[in-house]
Amino acid sequence: MIKVLVVDDSALIRNLLGEIIKNENDMQLVGAAPDAYVAKKMVKDFSPDVITLDIEMPKVDGLRFLDVLMKARPTPVVMISTLTEAGADATIRSLELGAVDFVPKPKLGVVQGIEDYRELILSKIRMAARSKVRQQKPAQAAKCTTKLSYSSTEKIIAIGASTGGTEAIKAVISALPANSPAVVITQHMPPGFTKTYAQRLDACSQLKVVEAKGDERLLPGHGYLAPGDKHMEIIRSGADYRIRLSDGPRVSGHKPSVDVMFTSLVEAAGSNVVASLLTGMGKDGADGLLALKQKGAFTICQNEETCVVYGMPKVAVGLGAAEKVLPLEAIAQAFINQLEKMQAGSRL
Template sequence: MTIKVLVVDDSALIRQILSEIIKSEPDMTLVGAAPDAFVAKKLVLEKAPDVITLDIEMPKVDGLRFLEVLMNAKPTPVVMISTLTEKGADATLRSLELGAIDFVAKPKIGVAQGMADYHEMIVEKIRTAARSKVKKRNPTKSAAVKTVSYSGTEKVIAIGASTGGTEAIKEVLSTFPANAPATVITQHMPAGYTSTFAKRLDAVCQMQVKEAKGGERLLPGQAYLAPGDKHMEIERSGADYRIRLSDGPRVSGHKPSVDVLFTSLCRSAGSNAIGVLLTGMGSDGAMGLLELRNAGSETFCQDEASCIVFGMPKVAIEKGAAKSVVSLEDMGSVVMNAVEKLDAGSRL
């Protein structure tokens, strides 16, 4: 099946580069290149694209407003084209809240060459978006927080996600109470975006959420997000668990890698860990989750019906890594139930 793609960008250069990339792919067809939201609206109605690449910063009507109207009127998979700045990161995360599937960050310098170098990444994101599930946006409901009687430092929750994961992580984490076990998170995201993502999570969660810096002692009530350009591992340090950041090669195609996080937690915490694998393309996290299950950990995968992209959880389920397959809506309460069922125990 040929993927019909519409490019929306006020930069003639970016429109040309993206158009050439799309035309070079045998499974894609360029149905239009719009310089603004008004032309884009007309082309959406005439061409019914399967995927739209959308610039955030446009004159007249910006990308976020166009996206909001699109998702209410004619939900369509969208890949945002954003700028790698703090303001751009915040707008990008807002676009994911509004229903965009993924994003591509424009290079700060050498935009033309940089975008051309991103050829494979761009077409992969377009293909993923074409296979994703887009639903009409509904008003956000306040998450019900599951209280727990648990107290201690021996348990650790680990969450991994990719495409569609920013909203999935927010939905799960916002149900955790302030005294939840220390939680470590790896979300596939470029450097420059994770600090903003952590701040946005912190604003809506009872737990304190921060981007990991390395060396932190894991504490209850704290959630730590892997930075976008480092692997995050959990190590034993005497009676503590501590975070170690490393700048090694990509693992399972990614840095940060969910497999790296899960495998390290398997070594350091064993059955005191709880592993959660959410929506995402590819297979990162599947092997690590299997190692956690084999070590006696509780392991959960998001179900197909609630995933934006049923890739990583699907592979993990097929490998037998998931003890339970759970809807996104129920994941937070199910994980907290698992926390209460675990023995008080000790890792010492």
Template sequence: MPIKVLVVDDSALIRQLLSEIINNEADMLLVGAAPDAFVAKKMVQEFKPNVITLDIEMPKVDGLRFLEVMMKACPTPVVMVSTLTEKGADATLRSLELGAVDFVPKPKLGVAQGMEEYRSVITEKIRMAAHSTLSVPTQSRASQHAAMRYTGSEKVIGMGASTGGTEAIKDVLMHFPKNAPATVITQHMPPGFTTTYARRLNILCEIEVSEAKGGERLLPGHAYLAPGDKHLVVERSGADYRIALSDAPRESGHKPSVDVLFNSLAANAGANAVGVLLTGMGRDGANGLLQMKQQGATTFCQDEKSCVVFGMPKVAIELNAASYVTPLASLADAILDTLESIGVGTRL
């Protein structure tokens, strides 16, 4: 059966462009193109689309309000169409909190160059959304680790994610106590969005969260997020670990790449590291997680049921790169239990 797609956008030009892209895909069926939330609501009820592309900025009722109401009344995978601005980044992250699966930037109309790449990106995300598992918004819950007994600076947690990862990472970090080990994170996200995302996490979490600038010494109680256009690498500096940012080419199809982060932890932290691979499309991070495990690190993969997209963890599990496969709801405590009890975990 073809993937039934509904396009919701107040721009006639964008509706036309997205409609043409969808109509040219053999496995997709455009069921409608709505100019506003009111028309979209009727089309959702009538056509029951498998995937909706949704503009954030619309008149009358904006995309966020429509998304919030729809996810309660008729949960449907949604790919947001967002402007690549600070305001757009904040709204996009809010849409992911409300249950949207992923987002794409608005196409640059009249720019022929790059349109084929845009066509490839948005159709891939529609297909991914059609087979995704809708996430449940993060519920506030107390971690059993009000404060860790462990306070050393020699341990480091590496975390990687892609589609669905903004909420999964938030879920884990929100349950880390103030003196949790230093955490380094790579999330597939464009430049600018990582700045806004780090700021939002910092407000929500007990630990300090910031976008990495390069040169920082890793400190307990801090998390460092790779910028959207640089690889994050952890280097050894005497008894300390420091962050370096790399402008090297894409690795595993991505920049920043989880494999680059995990490979640096395998080489420079070994058994003092914990690797965590969360929801995401593709295989980035799987080989790096295997390298970490082979160097003595304890490694975790998010389980299939709690993943929005069981891609990256699935490949890692197939490679035997995971020491543990754990549901998202218990992942933070599982990581901290491992660090508190025996430092680097029990091997499988």
């Protein structure tokens, strides 16, 4: 039985979430708090397994409450976020503070919107209950001791992730040198959030990281993040690689899909790819990573110990798709080491 605490200043939201939770056989609503002060007492009294937390609350906002909670009593938290630019920025900040995941508030009327999100909310709560809560600062990849001795337009670094991936990707990206090959990234995230997340990655990295717009030429020293409502594919255009965005159906349950990006790289770049599948729920990216490995690409999966949710990497490892299984902090250096070997081989 998953004990859930709902924290939201809106009585309507508290009632709706409460009814959704109480109707599930594997969940127990232990409380519904209107503010951080009441929530603090309920956390102490009921020791919830999962907390749903509104970012925008009076007196003490959700971010401040989350910061204190994760330091004093780490608990899996699913944020309830708005789709505004300010809401997106606060949501990304909540993930940095240790929230497991978030559910965006719908654009439609509150009642209908929450009902439409019923299955999404329930799946996030169940996933959060099985996740590893970060009790300290997120694992940071050590700065690479090897600097790339070249700037190549032929090689591509590809990264896919889902739950827990925002901080995992940041750890890898922040450790790559400025003359790294182009990096393409698919992180499961809804529209309205990926632009803000790309800006966060850009700020912590030596790379220039942007949300992909479509038809860009991949350039060394640049990172390209799939937008939240489009699949991102990499295609070969003469001597260049370019980005193609598509608005097709979900693949492996997601849009953007890691499998779509990885599969496109099989034909476009093949053995010129170094790819990694990081923390995340489900199986998206596993088949694509296997196809890349079979084409001669160098493939890495994040290990179970450093994953927030060991789902996608676990499936990939089970398929034999990973050439290496590494802790998060070792992945960037493994990329660099492999790229140097590939470059040395090309000179033989």
